[in-house]
Amino acid sequence: MEDSEKSSVPEHLEQYLGEIAHGWSGEDELQSIQVVCFNGKPQQGTTTYATLGLNDMILAMKGTRTIRQELVISACTSFPEKDIARFLLYCAEKIKKRGHALLRGEVVNMGYPLIEGATVTALYSTNPTPFDDGFSEFRNTTPPVIFVLLVPITDNEVSLINKYGWNWxxxxxxxxxxxxxxLKRSHEIEYR
Structure with a gap:
């Protein structure tokens, strides 16, 4: 199905991730951002969560460029869905308030474990390469909606990104x- 045949962001998500399993909304319904989840994507044993509604706002980039965004994160199915949805809503609200797009290589440092017992305390933004080609952009809006993958990272990994850069x-x-x-992984990225 081409973008021109898809009329909405939820349809785009379902094309690439399957049927929406369920969703959550923020405490303030007027803020209009929700989180929806999909089972078994990008692989068995994982759940993928995506924001819906952040794309209603046009976000600034460098210079005069603008885009729309939605945030995506995946985690093992053993983690509490409600907790993951909560911090994803928090990130979306933070981006909405600042009015600037989340850029590739940018780190959102929460300063505390993402969920109880987690070793990861921050989120690294990048392209959603674990998903099928075509997923990363919905072109039926002006400007288009870009899907940003948030990779959970540890404090040590935040330090390494600051020292060696996002390309490294x-x-x-x-x-x-x-x-x-x-989210409780013990294997961290090491300097090599």
Whole structure:
């Protein structure tokens, strides 16, 4: 199905991720951002969560460029869905308030474990490469909606990104291949 045949962001999400399993909304319904989840994507044993409604706002980029965005995160199915939805809503509201798009390589540092017992305390923004081609952009709006993958990372990984840059970090993600879906992972990216 081409973008021109898809009329909405939820249809785009369902084309690539399957049927929406269920969703959550923020405490203030007037804010209009929701989180929906999809089972078994990008692989068995994981759940993918995506914001809906952040794209209602046009976000600034460098210069005069603008885009619309939605946030995506995946985690092992063993983690509490409600807790993941809560911090994803928090991130979306933070981006909406600042009015600037989340850029590739940017870190959202929560300063505390994302869920109880987690080793990850921050989120790294990147392209959603674990998903099928075509997922990353919905072109039926002006400007288009870009889907940003948030990869949960540890305090040490935040320090490494600050020291060596996001290009180095993405190379290390591919080389060292940590289980980025495990919010309690013990294998961290190391300097090599």
């Amino acid at each position: 970090f993405e190379d290390m993600l591919e080389t060292q291949d940590p289980d980025i879906w495990d």
